Amino acid sequence: MTPSTTVAPGRLLAQVAGERQTGALVVGGHPGGAVYVLEGRIIYAESAAAPGVGELLTASGRLAGRTWQHALDQGTATARVGRMLVEHGHLTQGELELCVLGATYDAAYFALAPPDAPVQFHGGVTHWLGPVVHIDPAAVAREVRRRAKMLDDIFPDPRVDTAVVTPIARPPRERITLTAPQWELLVHADGQRTPADLAFLLGKAGFATIQELRRLAAAGLLDLPDVRGKAPEFVRLPRSRGTAVDARRAHPRRDDSPTVPVVSGMRPAAPGPPAPDPPAPAPAPSALTEETSAHGTVYRPPRLARRKPGAKLPKEVAAEPPPPHPGTDEVLLKRIRTALRALR
Amino acid sequence: MAIPGAVGASIVDYTTGFPVATTGAAPNDDHEAAAAGTADVVQAANSRSLFVSAVPHDLLEDLIITTAGGYHLLRPVQTDFDSRLVLYVWLDRVLGNLAVARHRMQKLADDLVAT
Known part of the structure; x- marks a missing residue:
């Protein structure tokens, strides 16, 4: 873990990416956030100003709150929440990838846009979602700058x-x-x-x-x-965030049961920290009550049909975790390439 | 499933004009500029034209731009959660068949989410 320094978050990200490190880059300040890298490539990002995968999927009605909660309960300790949702037939691989890509670029904007902020790097930490996409940090940094300019142009x-x-x-x-x-x-x-x-x-x-x-x-x-x-x-931090999971720890500890951060529930219950260095910014105490009142009038769009659990489960996803992809959003690319095969 | 005559393709976030995935060639060899242009066109069709809002729930399906040398097809990727993505395919005018491409693209956009 590097000591907290006040620098441009993007610079430290470029450094850890260049060294092909694994861990979480935690950005303080408001709204702050965290960017998770696996061997130098970004696998996820989160920020108090950007809804995460769980919020996007449950607020839209794509996943029931209890389905998401169950996946968190089962998969957080081993960092395979994303894979679990696909394996159990709740989401398709395509949906998961598109959702993670969108959420990652979104949170990365809030975490990396500040020109300077207290930044810390926690080595060896990974996110409970598990690696779903592998994004080139340079592409993210470029996109963050472009988005900042886009807002100012408006x-x-x-x-x-x-x-x-x-x-x-x-x-x-x-x-x-x-x-x-x-x-x-x-x-x-x-x-x-x-x-x-x-x-x-x-x-x-x-x-x-x-x-x-x-x-x-x-x-x-x-x-x-x-x-x-x-x-x-x-700035009211809208909701408690999930905490990181130590990549090196293979098994959940049975004795500290409330290790699961509640992301989708009506009320954030115990945002327990399973990691030794919980990097997620803790919400201000007042945020919780305001949050609750905000949820008294939760907007729920009409629920859409969900896939039957276990339906259409491709053989590949039941296998062992695929090796990390070398290219940017490689899995997604494969789909388009298949479509364009006639060209080659 | 192949799209005959396809020169390049990308998946573009049309709120930001960012290509989340690209393959093949792009006009002027610049996928990012193509994505920004794609976003402008989709935004214009979605927010400023009367065509897509004439009837309730009459959502944008395809945008097709033809030029002397090619076809540019845009099709929103429908997801249940908030994603705002559009699939962009650039077709060679001589090798491509617009009707076939449009049909295949529909399947491709559906398969991106359904598999």
């Missing part, structure tokens, strides 16, 4: 990203046009919720949420706080 005011979302009471024009995602955000903005709260509530990517909010701000439809106060103090 409306160059970062207050929008963290301040409580307050729609203006009276539109500035006779006629306004909203997209469906913008409508959803305004309808759920109750004068208390931050952009991160809305992202978790609606099960939408954190970046996509602030992107729409910046567009709304550019259209003059949001009330912005006049003075830029001590914004970070007021």
